[in-house]
Amino acid sequence: MKYGRRGFTLIEILVALALIAMAAGLAFVNLHRPVAKANSRVVADQVGEFLRRARNRAQKEARPVAVVLPNKGGSASVCQSVAELDGPVNPIITRVKDFSGEHPETVLFIGTYDASGVWSIDPPQPGNSGYYAQGLGSLPALAPINDWVGGNANNLLVFLPDGTVLGNDLPHLNGDYKIVVSQGAVTGGGAAQGNGIMDVSPTLHGLTAASDPYTVSVSALGVVTVTKGVDQATSVALSEKPLALGSPAPALLPDAKTTVNPQILELSVRPSAGFMKGAYGLDQILHPSRQLSLTVSAKQSNDEELFCEFFMSSGSGQFSVSGVQKMYYQPYFPPFLEAGWRSTVQWSPPPGAVAGQAFTVDAVVTSSRGGSATTEGNTSLRKVIYTYDKGRIYFSGLSAVTDLEEIYSVRADGTDLRKVTYQDTPDIVQRFPAGARDGHKLLYTQIDTLTTRSSIYAQTGRGGLTTRITDKGIFPSLSDDSTVMVYQWTQGLVPGSPQRPYTASPDLP
Numbered sequence: 001m002k003y004g005r006r007g008f009t010l011i012e013i014l015v016a017l018a019l020i021a022m023a024a025g026l027a028f029v030n031l032h033r034p035v036a037k038a039n040s041r042v043v044a045d046q047v048g049e050f051l052r053r054a055r056n057r058a059q060k061e062a063r064p065v066a067v068v069l070p071n072k073g074g075s076a077s078v079c080q081s082v083a084e085l086d087g088p089v090n091p092i093i094t095r096v097k098d099f100s101g102e103h104p105e106t107v108l109f110i111g112t113y114d115a116s117g118v119w120s121i122d123p124p125q126p127g128n129s130g131y132y133a134q135g136l137g138s139l140p141a142l143a144p145i146n147d148w149v150g151g152n153a154n155n156l157l158v159f160l161p162d163g164t165v166l167g168n169d170l171p172h173l174n175g176d177y178k179i180v181v182s183q184g185a186v187t188g189g190g191a192a193q194g195n196g197i198m199d200v201s202p203t204l205h206g207l208t209a210a211s212d213p214y215t216v217s218v219s220a221l222g223v224v225t226v227t228k229g230v231d232q233a234t235s236v237a238l239s240e241k242p243l244a245l246g247s248p249a250p251a252l253l254p255d256a257k258t259t260v261n262p263q264i265l266e267l268s269v270r271p272s273a274g275f276m277k278g279a280y281g282l283d284q285i286l287h288p289s290r291q292l293s294l295t296v297s298a299k300q301s302n303d304e305e306l307f308c309e310f311f312m313s314s315g316s317g318q319f320s321v322s323g324v325q326k327m328y329y330q331p332y333f334p335p336f337l338e339a340g341w342r343s344t345v346q347w348s349p350p351p352g353a354v355a356g357q358a359f360t361v362d363a364v365v366t367s368s369r370g371g372s373a374t375t376e377g378n379t380s381l382r383k384v385i386y387t388y389d390k391g392r393i394y395f396s397g398l399s400a401v402t403d404l405e406e407i408y409s410v411r412a413d414g415t416d417l418r419k420v421t422y423q424d425t426p427d428i429v430q431r432f433p434a435g436a437r438d439g440h441k442l443l444y445t446q447i448d449t450l451t452t453r454s455s456i457y458a459q460t461g462r463g464g465l466t467t468r469i470t471d472k473g474i475f476p477s478l479s480d481d482s483t484v485m486v487y488q489w490t491q492g493l494v495p496g497s498p499q500r501p502y503t504a505s506p507d508l509p
Contacts, residue, residue: 044214058159074203077187078107169201182210184243209237291348315359320346394433
């Protein structure tokens with residue numbers, strides 16, 4: 001006899017559902033625990049990356065960059081955020097990473113705990129305490145690091161331009177600073193005030209218990225590592241469940257933006273026109289084939305970092321750098337009598353430029369840094385450049401290589417220096433040049449210092465055909481149309497010899 005498939009009874013179904021619920025509950029517990037414990041490692045990795053970024057900035061920008069662990073001036077033993085303190089002088093908070101939102105149970109502790117090593121607030125490099133009075137950037141003893149830190153009593157790790165790190169009297173364990181990241185913490189042991197190398201020291205605390213801790217270590221050389229546990233601890237109690245948060249310090253916020261216009265100190269042009277200073281409507285003359293160096297100097301009343309952009313407001317040209325560029329901070333140092341920001345670019349006329357064209361270059365300086373904490377404002381300055389390709393200045397000069405006196409020429413704008421005569425006799429000097437306005441002809445006096453006889457030579461072009469016009473003349477000059485030469489006839493440099501003015505054709509054989 002055949003029967004159909006038997007169904008489940010109500011009791012069997014209820015038992016199955018109960019087993020499923022129990023299994024789900026156990027899975028939830030097992031899944032929840034790793035997620036909670038993962039918070040410490042995630043935050044520790046992020047703190048390590050934050051520190052490495054600050055170190056890279058200090059090295060790249062050649063000035064200190066500090067990482068702040070806010071502690072309410074010492075009244076809090078742990079915190080839930082890190083911030084970047086930046087700026088050449090009077091540094092401000094420019095970047096903040098707050099962990100309290102995504103990881104509300106995770107805290108950061110920096111202080112002391114029972115360890116197998118030795119804690120100290122003295123400089124971590126033995127015998128090198130003077131290092132901490134070094135100047136900003138590469139200029140020694142001009143702006144001590146103590147002055148840069150100022151009155152900030154928060155926990156600070158300051159990365160220096162050489163990549164090393166120091167703390168404002170924070171304790172280090174055998175030379176390494178320790179930041180313990182855990183799920184809550186128990187602190188105690190009595191607060192202690194640091195009294196090491198800094199004028200302002202933070203209040204220090206001790207760590208007695210932590211949950212799922214990780215340690216972020218920063219060596220004296222600035223190397224950042226992350227390890228599981230409380231590094232080198234001997235008696236810190238480890239908890240299986242998150243501990244109380246204690247009294248975490250509030251997250252720091254970037255300074256609010258204000259509007260302050262920077263001040264441009266100078267927009268210089270090199271090579272300098274020199275005698276062109278004060279010429280109406282012009283700042284510089286330039287041959288169409290040459291280029292200029294444009295340097296802008298500026299400062300900001302609150303010492304914020306500045307940015308600069310060069311562009312053409314009339315005409316066109318080619319800049320070596322385009323777009324907005326961060327300016328370089330120059331501390332007070334001779335010949336810079338005032339600290340400030342500087343930026344330099346090269347500019348050349350466009351291809352095919354001809355004489356007689358005018359170009360206007362503008363430099364705009366701004367203190368805006370996008371979404372970062374800063375001031376906002378800008379200012380600009382303008383230079384007018386005129387291209388010119390005629391006229392040369394001739395002069396006699398003594399070569400530093402051959403020690404021979406020969407004739408040189410240079411354009412009226414101070415560019416294109418050339419040696420235009422050549423000779424290899426130490427007893428011969430070439431002096432008193434007279435050049436044609438178009439630069440295509442040159443007269444000069446050649447003197448034999450042994451016989452004191454002076455002769456006048458004419459030369460066409462650079463290193464061109466040279467002709468002796470007379471062997472008894474000195475001080476030549478040319479008429480405006482370069483067709484008549486005027487000179488003094490003389491027997492030489494003999495005292496009392498007659499000197500009379502003569503005229504001749506500069507093209508005589």
